[in-house]
Amino acid sequence: MNSDHLDKWIGRRKERRENFSLVSLFTLLIQGDITVLSTCLTVLESTRTDDQVLAKQLIESALPLSGNSIRIGITGVPGVGKSTFIESFGKLLTDQGHKVAVLAIDPSSSENGGSILGDKTRMTELSVNPKVFIRPTAAGATLGGVARKTRESIYLCEAAGFDVILIETVGVGQSETYVHSMVDFFLLLMLSGAGDELQGIKRGIMEMADALVITKADGDNEMKSKIAATAYKNAIHLFPPKKSNWIVPVLTCSSINNSGMQEVNKSIEGFSITTKANGWFAEHRKIQDSFWLKETLRDKILNEFFGDEKWLAALEQQEKMVYEGAISSFQAADNLYKQFKG
Amino acid sequence: MNSDHLDKWIGRRKERRENFSLVSLFTLLIQGDITVLSTCLTVLESTRTDDQVLAKQLIESALPLSGNSIRIGITGVPGVGKSTFIESFGKLLTDQGHKVAVLAIDPSSSENGGSILGDKTRMTELSVNPKVFIRPTAAGATLGGVARKTRESIYLCEAAGFDVILIETVGVGQSETYVHSMVDFFLLLMLSGAGDELQGIKRGIMEMADALVITKADGDNEMKSKIAATAYKNAIHLFPPKKSNWIVPVLTCSSINNSGMQEVNKSIEGFSITTKANGWFAEHRKIQDSFWLKETLRDKILNEFFGDEKWLAALEQQEKMVYEGAISSFQAADNLYKQFKG
Numbered sequence: 001m002n003s004d005h006l007d008k009w010i011g012r013r014k015e016r017r018e019n020f021s022l023v024s025l026f027t028l029l030i031q032g033d034i035t036v037l038s039t040c041l042t043v044l045e046s047t048r049t050d051d052q053v054l055a056k057q058l059i060e061s062a063l064p065l066s067g068n069s070i071r072i073g074i075t076g077v078p079g080v081g082k083s084t085f086i087e088s089f090g091k092l093l094t095d096q097g098h099k100v101a102v103l104a105i106d107p108s109s110s111e112n113g114g115s116i117l118g119d120k121t122r123m124t125e126l127s128v129n130p131k132v133f134i135r136p137t138a139a140g141a142t143l144g145g146v147a148r149k150t151r152e153s154i155y156l157c158e159a160a161g162f163d164v165i166l167i168e169t170v171g172v173g174q175s176e177t178y179v180h181s182m183v184d185f186f187l188l189l190m191l192s193g194a195g196d197e198l199q200g201i202k203r204g205i206m207e208m209a210d211a212l213v214i215t216k217a218d219g220d221n222e223m224k225s226k227i228a229a230t231a232y233k234n235a236i237h238l239f240p241p242k243k244s245n246w247i248v249p250v251l252t253c254s255s256i257n258n259s260g261m262q263e264v265n266k267s268i269e270g271f272s273i274t275t276k277a278n279g280w281f282a283e284h285r286k287i288q289d290s291f292w293l294k295e296t297l298r299d300k301i302l303n304e305f306f307g308d309e310k311w312l313a314a315l316e317q318q319e320k321m322v323y324e325g326a327i328s329s330f331q332a333a334d335n336l337y338k339q340f341k342g
Numbered sequence: 343m344n345s346d347h348l349d350k351w352i353g354r355r356k357e358r359r360e361n362f363s364l365v366s367l368f369t370l371l372i373q374g375d376i377t378v379l380s381t382c383l384t385v386l387e388s389t390r391t392d393d394q395v396l397a398k399q400l401i402e403s404a405l406p407l408s409g410n411s412i413r414i415g416i417t418g419v420p421g422v423g424k425s426t427f428i429e430s431f432g433k434l435l436t437d438q439g440h441k442v443a444v445l446a447i448d449p450s451s452s453e454n455g456g457s458i459l460g461d462k463t464r465m466t467e468l469s470v471n472p473k474v475f476i477r478p479t480a481a482g483a484t485l486g487g488v489a490r491k492t493r494e495s496i497y498l499c500e501a502a503g504f505d506v507i508l509i510e511t512v513g514v515g516q517s518e519t520y521v522h523s524m525v526d527f528f529l530l531l532m533l534s535g536a537g538d539e540l541q542g543i544k545r546g547i548m549e550m551a552d553a554l555v556i557t558k559a560d561g562d563n564e565m566k567s568k569i570a571a572t573a574y575k576n577a578i579h580l581f582p583p584k585k586s587n588w589i590v591p592v593l594t595c596s597s598i599n600n601s602g603m604q605e606v607n608k609s610i611e612g613f614s615i616t617t618k619a620n621g622w623f624a625e626h627r628k629i630q631d632s633f634w635l636k637e638t639l640r641d642k643i644l645n646e647f648f649g650d651e652k653w654l655a656a657l658e659q660q661e662k663m664v665y666e667g668a669i670s671s672f673q674a675a676d677n678l679y680k681q682f683k684g
Contacts, residue, residue, distance in 0.1 A: 301647055328402075
């Protein structure tokens with residue numbers, strides 16, 4: 001058992017003379033204790049060996065209690081209004097009695113220190129709503145690593161009783177491929193442009209979407225949004241049919257007017273009913289598991305080298321020689337590999 | 343020595359009773375024999391063990407003769423006109439006496455079977471120009487693997503005497519990060535939008551660019567392109583200064599009118615002179631080598647598992663159990679890892 005954060009928590013428990021045990025930790029987690037959930041996610045993200053042991057136990061304990069949620073990915077270019085959409089949509093969900101967890105995968109976060117959800121003040125109402133758990137993007141060295149931890153977080157959130165998981169990402173690259181590999185429903189937010197609506201967002205990302213929602217459909221923009229929606233509907237007709245047999249709706253919404261949120265929610269409910277009936281919902285999760293089996297294995301294999309101080313020091317030495325022009329990068333990779341395989 | 347293609351080549355040589363040797367192959371390569379270059383790149387891309395041995399020898403032989411080119415990355419969203427730009431720009435370069443190699447990194451290619459440069463007919467003039475070598479995107483299981491092979495191709499093209507290497511990719515995700523890690527100059531092609539010029543292309547990709555070029559600046563579009571260029575110039579001023587100390591120009595061009603190509607070329611020449619003088623050109627290549635050292639090593643380590651039929655069969659078995667719900671993806675990864683470490 002470890003992690004500095006968890007230590008503090010144990011400290012608090014000890015005041016009541018309660019000895020730490022995984023069972024007592026997990027009991028608090030499944031009661032929906034948000035502080036405990038938050039601490040457990042920190043354990044998941046930790047690179048400390050003892051934390052990783054605990055993380056594994058937590059996931060194993062959570063798995064049988066997980067799965068009873070709808071996992072919704074939300075993407076769109078910067079400026080499309082993801083935060084305000086989640087603020088507005090999240091309120092609707094909690095008003096209906098749902099418990100909502102908001103996670104994020106933000107590839108720029110690890111590089112720049114910024115984070116999509118780092119600033120909870122951007123979701124002022126949601127962040128103080130007791131039925132909502134908001135977690136900034138996981139830390140990690142690689143996008144794959146960050147994504148893997150986010151996926152593991154889903155299981156703990158579900159075990160803690162959250163039945164709607166929203167996963168936010170920026171719609172510009174590889175990250176939504178990862179999000180798509182862990183959500184049931186993929187929501188693409190779009191702005192109504194002026195003519196070139198289909199540009200900007202990669203076709204591949206559009207093809208992943210289970211719903212397109214045009215944001216900021218208010219004021220002067222309302223008519224433009226309706227026109228854009230029609231253009232998207234026509235475009236979507238040309239895409240190959242989805243394996244889920246789901247017909248992708250194109251909707252408009254306004255976070256300012258709180259309009260269109262009911263329709264988005266009805267679409268997601270409709271998707272859930274349809275795909276649970278035709279078997280896709282369960283099938284899709286199985287396909288995702290297979291993807292993540294490989295990702296997890298890849299991480300484990302690479303971690304032997306890249307998670308070991310000794311090898312990182314050897315790497316640094318070879319990097320220096322490459323930099324000085326003494327050897328090529330190919331020779332350096334060969335040297336290290338031979339040393340590693342000993 | 344191997345690869346089916348190379349076998350055929352040897353066949354032809356044998357008619358002249360010439361025995362195969364690496365030296366004779368390499369002699370033909372450095373004489374700029376395009377058929378031999380093409381065959382050698384096929385060897386690089388091959389996953390056969392004997393081909394990989396030959397590939398390593400080829401790269402080692404090529405390295406001392408490589409580096410004497412300018413490597414130019416060209417990116418932009420689908421529809422921006424990359425092929426027509428390369429057709430027009432490539433002609434200018436060959437008219438000036440350069441030998442031009444056109445390579446590609448297309449992440450969608452491996453999934454969909456399509457390829458940016460698969461259809462050479464899109465570059466009708468260039469493809470029959472004897473001073474030009476066009477190669478479709480490398481085949482490969484992962485984007486990183488495809489990119490690594492493209493980088494290795496650069497060295498062979500340079501050894502074959504090509505002094506301008508153009509590397510094309512689609513400007514929508516992770517692939518341009520890889521391209522950026524292997525080129526000296528990164529050219530971002532853009533369309534003049536209607537107001538929302540800065541949307542669509544991720545800011546991070548824009549920050550990588552050494553020049554922005556607005557395409558299709560002809561006819562009715564010419565004025566719009568000039569306005570867009572001014573908007574981009576203003577936007578770029580807000581970006582942090584580049585390590586190269588290079589001031590990023592914003593240009594316009596038309597592949598139809600063949601206009602603006604001289605200016606693009608002058609920018610690249612200016613960049614080359616400036617950064618060779620201030621040391622960035624060489625420094626940048628060293629930084630890139632260090633990045634690729636890690637990529638190559640990662641590939642080698644993973645290949646032990648993912649390149650071995652035996653382990654792939656074990657993986658398939660575990661995938662089946664995950665699919666059937668018998669075990670979790672985490673347990674499956676654990677099982678495989680334990681077997682692998684055996």
